[in-house]
Amino acid sequence: MIEFNNVAYGYGGRDLLTEISLSLNPGSFHFLTGPSGAGKTTFLKLCYRELEPTAGQIHLFGQATRDITRDQVAELRRKTGVVHQDCKFLDHLSVAENIAMPLSVAGKPMDVANLTELMAWVGLSERADALPAELSGGERQRAALARAVIMSPDVVIADEPTGNVDWDMSLRLLQLLIELNRMGKTVIIATHDMHLIRQAKSQVQTRVLRIANRRIQQAGVDL
Numbered sequence: 001m002i003e004f005n006n007v008a009y010g011y012g013g014r015d016l017l018t019e020i021s022l023s024l025n026p027g028s029f030h031f032l033t034g035p036s037g038a039g040k041t042t043f044l045k046l047c048y049r050e051l052e053p054t055a056g057q058i059h060l061f062g063q064a065t066r067d068i069t070r071d072q073v074a075e076l077r078r079k080t081g082v083v084h085q086d087c088k089f090l091d092h093l094s095v096a097e098n099i100a101m102p103l104s105v106a107g108k109p110m111d112v113a114n115l116t117e118l119m120a121w122v123g124l125s126e127r128a129d130a131l132p133a134e135l136s137g138g139e140r141q142r143a144a145l146a147r148a149v150i151m152s153p154d155v156v157i158a159d160e161p162t163g164n165v166d167w168d169m170s171l172r173l174l175q176l177l178i179e180l181n182r183m184g185k186t187v188i189i190a191t192h193d194m195h196l197i198r199q200a201k202s203q204v205q206t207r208v209l210r211i212a213n214r215r216i217q218q219a220g221v222d223l
């Protein structure tokens with residue numbers, strides 16, 4: 001589903017990531033960890049073709065990213081739901097309208113029942129008409145997750161989804177991501193939080209990837 005073949009990426013001519021070869025299978029659950037500035041967000045951006053590698057090849061859904069057309073990029077983005085680290089919203093629109101935004105951008109009709117169900121799933125039914133500025137950190141993250149999955153993507157990528165929330169909320173967010181994985185979605189989570197990884201390991205088969213020395217290694221079982 002996501003294949004890296006001897007990939008390198010750097011900003012300004014200096015490699016940040018190098019010799020990355022790995023394969024993420026459909027339905028798998030991955031954590032990506034590593035020190036601040038190691039390149040986690042950069043790696044995730046390569047996984048949804050926000051960035052193209054400076055060397056090597058990436059295949060997403062069987063397609064070489066280098067060769068794909070603009071239309072195919074749009075299609076590929078629809079298959080991948082992303083929860084960004086800073087989860088931005090359109091401040092003048094309600095939470096429900098923000099969550100439904102990917103549908104309007106794609107020119108798809110809004111299925112109200114589906115939106116209602118999705119809002120209930122993330123526990124935001126009561127906040128549908130609120131403005132983003134009125135949400136707590138945990139509510140923002142859950143709204144961002146709902147927005148990321150409204151197009152029924154095959155892959156869900158979350159960049160530090162629990163960075164600014166307490167432990168109870170972290171567990172709640174993790175639970176939602178585990179549920180998505182049980183529905184068959186491939187899940188990739190970047191996090192510093194080893195407690196979160198341990199918690200997930202007790203519930204779901206996960207692979208932990210760690211960035212060290214510009215390379216990505218599979219972490220051992222000692223986490």
Ligand SMILES: Nc1ncnc2c1ncn2[C@@H]1O[C@H](COP(=O)(O)OP(=O)(O)OP(=O)(O)O)[C@@H](O)[C@H]1O
Binds near residue numbers: 012035
């Ligand atoms: N657009 C950019 N231009 C130049 N340098 C960048 C750019 N984006 C990121 N970097 C640099 O690349 C390095 C890796 O950034 P990245 O955000 O991928 O790391 P990270 O592991 O996600 O960090 P954190 O855990 O702090 O979020 C950092 O040194 C960062 O300053």
